[in-house]
Amino acid sequence: MFKNIIPTLIPLLALSLPADAAPQKASTRDLGYTEYYLKEFEAEVRRAQGSANTMFRNKNEALRRIQALMKAYPEDPAVLALYERARAALMMSKGDYQPISPAMVAYLNNEKQLREQYARLSRDKWQQLLQGRDILPKVFPAVDPLKNTPETSPVDKSIVLTDVKYPDNQFVGGTGEYIVVGKPSTGFYFVNISGREWLGPYEAIKRFRREVDGSLGESLNFTVLGKVSSPVMEIPGNRRMNMAWGWVVEPEALYIDGRIVATFDTADARGGSYVEEDKVADIKESWYTEKDVPQDATPERVMEIFLAAIKEKNYELYRKCINPDRYKTETAESLLRYHWDLHQERLHGEYVHAVFSDTKITVAKGHDDKNDLENFFLDDAQRNQLTNMLGEKVEYATVQSRAFDANGKQVGVKHAHKLIRKGGGRWYVDDYAIRF
Secondary structure, three states, X not given: OHHHHHHHHHHHHHHHOOOOOOOOOOOHHHHHHHHHHHHHHHHHHHHHOOOOOOOOOOHHHHHHHHHHHHHHOOOOHHHHHHHHHHHHHHHHHXXXXXXXXXXXXXXXXXXXXXXXXXXXXXXHHHHHXXXXXXXXXXXXXXXXXXXXXXXXXXXXXXXXXXXXXXXXXEEEOOOOEEEEEEEOOOEEEEEEOOOHHHHHHHHHHHHHHHHOOOOOOOOEEEEEEEEEEEEEEEOOOOOOOOOEXXXXXXXXXXXXXXXXXXXXXXXXXXXXXXXXXXXXXXXXXXXXXXXXXXXXXXHHHHHHHHHHHHHOOOHHHHHHHEOHHHHOOHHHHHHHHHHHHHHHHHHHHOOOEEEEEEEEEEEEEOOOOOOHHHHOOOOHHHHHHHHHHHOOOEEEEEEEEEEEOOOOEEEEEEEEEEEEEEOOOOOEEOOOOOOO
């Protein structure tokens, strides 16, 4: 009897025993709301284009919801899928990354060595300039021009003025343009910047910044070697003070301590030069990784050469990369140099490298012989007719750049650069002012 009952009870006992509970799953509602915020976060990350400097409005909400679901339903495949997507989006939100090789920052090391070399040359040159001069032994307090005597007069004596700030302390007065040095309690000197004695050395300093030391800014602090010429009454700058007497100083040499010295020279067509300026080009020649723009260079390749020219301070190559129509006048040439200086500042303070991609080419004028759709309907005679009729072909290319700092982190978003090609020639950078 029991033998017949036991087989019958086994299935019933199996049903009554607590089986392993199936993994709980998140509700469709919770999954839907969470995915909504995750999608918004992912869209924000895509719009950031690899930049980390972006506020993501939906990031925290998406991550909080997914974290809560993971704790409550750790085995739910749908929750795990959201978790993996969130991980990927979170990493992308921190910014794109590019390994920085030694070659990418070689320009910084080369420039550092060149700066150190010219700092040594400048220290020696400055000492040479001071030798054998009747230098005013005491600069401050300045001799009061109203109480001056032949014995105390500083006129025609050489003077070394420190802390000459330009353009900070520059002003235009009634008798000329000056940089004021001093204060009411100690007297004033007015460094004359109206003439070539200032402009020659100052332009040389600007060339030094352009050719050697891109870290020099616009606001500079000089030590000036000059000669005292005469007393003059001026209102020193934009300060709230009355007119004051001071001594005019005609500059002969400008020195940025630890950097460079430049001198006035009437025999130099440029009006002045910095120490051993004529040797810079030969020194830098060994740096250059790019020396010309190949005729068949693609738009991306032209941009790579353009970047290398700026990094390596090869101004002539920089100029060769740019559409010649963009610098036909002196004003345009000046603008070219202005943006060169801006590029130098960025490559010394914001980023060290850039990569280029996503080239798109369009035909702005002339027959598009690459348009397969239209050319399918045209025979050779018709194509030749259109080529002759529509004139020289003008093409534009846009290339996207992404810049990276010394740590390899992307800086900002992508930037579009426009290049131009005429008549099937080579590509030129057209909007050279765009940052990388």
